[in-house]
Amino acid sequence: LVQLFRPLDMLGWVYRTVRQGLIDMAAMFELIDTDAEVADAPGAPALVVRRPSVAFEDVVFGYEPERTILHGLSFEVPAGARVAIVGPSGAGKSTIARLLFRFYDPWSGRVTIDGQDIAQVTQASLRAAIGIVPQDSVLFNDTIGYNIGYGRDGATDEEIAAAARDAAIWPFIDRLPEGLNTEVGERGLKLSGGEKQRVAIARTLVKDPPILLLDEATSALDSRTEQDILATLHRVSENRTGLSIAHRLSTIADADEILVMDQGRLAEKGSHTALLRADGLYAEMWRRQQAERRRPGNTPA
């Protein structure tokens, strides 16, 4: 299916790069004509989200025909729950996120939101229902207000300021001489990694989606900033369904459920305590990360 992309088409390249990295996919989608390999079914209705549950039902998927990546994956995220996906590199965590956002369709099985097969609803309605907070946010060369309000057409300055407050970036903006009208990006004010993430959180809050997909930062932030941002994310995840792709286990120990992926299969699932007790892959990953944290020179996670 990859051949469907026009190889020399720059936008196609951007699209693929974005898709691969999960970098601000939502934002990029609107910038480029996403002539992707998935299409709306004829006469597809809009997704109607009353209770934002998410389910993978026996999903089989691969990027190339000769290599299966997800081998019949099933799991459920109840409406309002916070579920984390963990596992070794290459286990299929980002692939789950890409399928949920419908960058690809499964070979077999279904992905549903509130009981509706996401392949049968319009892509616009699907993407409106999911907010993504990526690990690395792209800022547009425009004002900080634009970068936040971008989450939803017609957002007012009041709504933008409220979102900035909830994302704890307002004090920073308020100190700028031109406030929300300050230019950012390459040609304007440079933001730190943490500030950029807060802009991404505010952007998602303006969009106000029932489902949040968090791609947790692996690095770039010092641990104090990371803790602050995690606290903000937890607060904004309340009353929403949250799916976090986590690299550091210490950040998701309080999730309602942890899905442990290994080589495209669900190896284990349960709470942090239950998984430690089970003494399997999760417990092993946990012990290893704890040992790394204790090594001299490492900042505590």
Ligand code: ATP
């Ligand atoms: P990490 O923690 O390193 O980000 P992950 O668990 O998120 O890993 P995925 O990105 O989902 O893993 O990748 C799962 C498998 O799919 C890997 O073996 C990867 O090489 C493969 N893969 C990912 N994207 C593509 C692609 N576009 N084409 C072919 N194979 C891919």
